[in-house]
Amino acid sequence: MKLLAHPATHRVLGLVIGAVFLYASLDKIAHPPEFARIVYHYQVIGPSQSIPPLVPNTFAVVLPWIEAVAGLLLMAGVWRREAALLTAAMLVTFVLAVGSALYRGIDVQNCGCFTVGAEGRRAGWGLLLGDTLLLAGALALVAVPVRTSESGATAEALPAR
Amino acid sequence: MKVWRVAVLVGLGSVLGLVWNAASGRGLALARNVFLKDGDDVVVVADARARLERGALFLDARPAAFYQMSHVPGALPLPEDDFEPHFARIESRLRSALDVIVYCSGYGCEASHDVARKLKERGIPAAILHEGWPGWQEAGYPEKVGDAP
Numbered sequence: 001m002k003l004l005a006h007p008a009t010h011r012v013l014g015l016v017i018g019a020v021f022l023y024a025s026l027d028k029i030a031h032p033p034e035f036a037r038i039v040y041h042y043q044v045i046g047p048s049q050s051i052p053p054l055v056p057n058t059f060a061v062v063l064p065w066i067e068a069v070a071g072l073l074l075m076a077g078v079w080r081r082e083a084a085l086l087t088a089a090m091l092v093t094f095v096l097a098v099g100s101a102l103y104r105g106i107d108v109q110n111c112g113c114f115t116v117g118a119e120g121r122r123a124g125w126g127l128l129l130g131d132t133l134l135l136a137g138a139l140a141l142v143a144v145p146v147r148t149s150e151s152g153a154t155a156e157a158l159p160a161r
Numbered sequence: 162m163k164v165w166r167v168a169v170l171v172g173l174g175s176v177l178g179l180v181w182n183a184a185s186g187r188g189l190a191l192a193r194n195v196f197l198k199d200g201d202d203v204v205v206v207a208d209a210r211a212r213l214e215r216g217a218l219f220l221d222a223r224p225a226a227f228y229q230m231s232h233v234p235g236a237l238p239l240p241e242d243d244f245e246p247h248f249a250r251i252e253s254r255l256r257s258a259l260d261v262i263v264y265c266s267g268y269g270c271e272a273s274h275d276v277a278r279k280l281k282e283r284g285i286p287a288a289i290l291h292e293g294w295p296g297w298q299e300a301g302y303p304e305k306v307g308d309a310p
């Protein structure tokens with residue numbers, strides 16, 4: 001726990017997870033229609049008979065920018081716990097979407113993780129493992145306060161500035 | 162931990178995304194299905210059933226194994242992932258058909274759109290079944306199992 005609370009651990013975790021999220025956002029930001037296609041392939045948030053295209057399209061337009069904002073803040077160390085909570089929420093969403101596709105036997109040939117092109121990675125068990133590891137890192141940033149002194153006081157225990 | 166900061170991040174990302182979508186020239190029409198392109202002819206499942214009874218030729222754009230499991234009675238297999246050899250086998254039939262409808266695995270599937278466009282490039286107009294095979298099944302319309310149409 002001491003290691004997880006160390007400021008350097010938080011900096012490294014923030015840099016790594018932030019870089020992954022920022023990088024993951026770039027191709028999706030550059031190609032919104034192609035990312036929307038991938039969102040459709042998961043068949044989780046539509047479109048369907050009851051869900052209009054507006055829902056998955058808006059998700060596809062907005063999600064990459066939330067990834068980018070959260071990634072930048074994690075890397076910069078600004079609002080780190082809040083950005084980590086947001087990345088954790090996104091990772092839970094990704095795990096549920098991939099798990100749901102696997103369970104229903106839907107072959108999502110490009111997971112939409114880092115690229116929207118044909119070279120993208122298939123949504124499978126390896127992806128679930130990677131997302132789960134990132135989720136563990138993000139949750140550590142959220143749940144373990146940074147230790148700020150040799151006596152072991154944490155940032156949470158200090159008066160707000 | 163301040164929850165309002167999380168809301169600010171979500172709000173900021175959402176605004177940036179919507180502005181980028183509207184102003185970048187790379188965006189999409191939010192209310193429109195991205196699988197659809199100008200010139201695509203789409204038919205809903207009830208109309209497709211009526212057209213089947215009037216003699217429309219149905220094409221199954223899913224992988225061949227799915228066709229064998231079940232398909233629209235009378236439909237021919239024309240899988241998007243193995244288009245050319247299947248097309249060569251049924252080309253004469255397609256060219257003589259007056260009404261062609263292509264379907265695949267539903268809303269998350271783009272194969273029917275791709276096949277319909279390939280047919281159009283070859284001078285064969287084809288409509289796309291909007292709800293796909295799941296819509297056909299949910300409507301309780303007839304199905305056929307096996308290799309034969």
